[in-house]
Amino acid sequence: MIEAVTVLGQPAMRLVAPDGAQAIVLLHGAHIVSWIPAGDDERLYLSPSALAGPGQAVRGGIPVCFPQFAGRGPLPKHGFARTLAWEWVEGAERGGAAIGVLNLVSNETTRAIWPHDFEAELTLVVSGRQLDVELAVTNTGHAPFEFTAALHSYLRIDDLLKARLHGVYGLTYEDTLNDGERCHQEFDPIGFVGEIDRIYCDVKHPLELASALGRLHIDHEGLPEAVVWNPGPDKAAALPDLPDEDWRHFLCVEAGVIDTPVILAPGAEWAGRQGFAA
Ligand SMILES: O=P(O)(O)OC[C@H]1O[C@H](O)[C@H](O)[C@@H](O)[C@@H]1O
Numbered sequence: 001m002i003e004a005v006t007v008l009g010q011p012a013m014r015l016v017a018p019d020g021a022q023a024i025v026l027l028h029g030a031h032i033v034s035w036i037p038a039g040d041d042e043r044l045y046l047s048p049s050a051l052a053g054p055g056q057a058v059r060g061g062i063p064v065c066f067p068q069f070a071g072r073g074p075l076p077k078h079g080f081a082r083t084l085a086w087e088w089v090e091g092a093e094r095g096g097a098a099i100g101v102l103n104l105v106s107n108e109t110t111r112a113i114w115p116h117d118f119e120a121e122l123t124l125v126v127s128g129r130q131l132d133v134e135l136a137v138t139n140t141g142h143a144p145f146e147f148t149a150a151l152h153s154y155l156r157i158d159d160l161l162k163a164r165l166h167g168v169y170g171l172t173y174e175d176t177l178n179d180g181e182r183c184h185q186e187f188d189p190i191g192f193v194g195e196i197d198r199i200y201c202d203v204k205h206p207l208e209l210a211s212a213l214g215r216l217h218i219d220h221e222g223l224p225e226a227v228v229w230n231p232g233p234d235k236a237a238a239l240p241d242l243p244d245e246d247w248r249h250f251l252c253v254e255a256g257v258i259d260t261p262v263i264l265a266p267g268a269e270w271a272g273r274q275g276f277a278a
Helices: 108-113 232-237
Strands: 002-007 010-016 022-026 032-036 087-094 097-105 118-127 130-139 145-151 154-156 164-166 172-175 181-184 196-200 207-211 214-221 225-230 250-264 269-277
Touching: 002 022, 002 087, 010 087, 010 097, 022 097, 022 118, 032 130, 130 145, 130 250, 145 269, 196 250, 207 250, 214 250, 250 269
Parallel strands: none
Antiparallel strands: 002 010, 010 022, 022 032, 087 097, 097 118, 118 130, 130 269, 145 250, 154 250, 164 207, 172 181, 172 196, 196 225, 207 214, 214 269, 225 250
């Protein structure tokens, strides 16, 4: 079943697979704000103080960062895709899964910020214990362009201090809290004491987040970096759209293409995906 609903005062679509697995996506930002695997509880974190609407970035769920990750370039932080309205393209039930497709086509607003013609498409597929999210970008213009991107997933956990992230052993990471210093991950799993902001490079294997909510298997294609972020107590207190204590209730495990921007020729298409299995 696919139905139109209103969430955070915004038009949204609720996708329910025949087995009961469900997800909700806002048209604003093509922002997935909820994922409940079949027979399970909510697995994404959405801030109770989240705001949505033109120009707003929603705190929680799965923000789409495009065409720039973070402040790595001249564009607004994390680009503009997360703060603009996308269009609902289609919804379908196929092979036991509920599927939704949204798109964002370059227009006057995007060209004023970034002078390129493109079509971005977000596809979500939900069934059973699985959520798959794919971002595809086509260059519809006459000149090449380059971009960075990420699916900035906020994964719900009971307590950050008790959570563990598996699968990072041996990877190189850039420590954003230390001027991007490059470090080597010498142990696995990692635990958390508060703030963390790292970009794990060239991640070839799936990651796994373990918490009292259960294990969450996280894989990716075409998005070689994994960003691991939590603001910790001090930065959380400075975020107006996050309750002070809620930093303990999520970990962002983002899949991105960041260090080597994608260069897209006219007519060419790029796609990257992040998948979750509970
Ligand atoms: O507050 P936002 O603009 O949504 O950014 C939230 C966070 O996104 C990424 O994870 C970056 O690595 C962080 O440095 C940043 O603070």
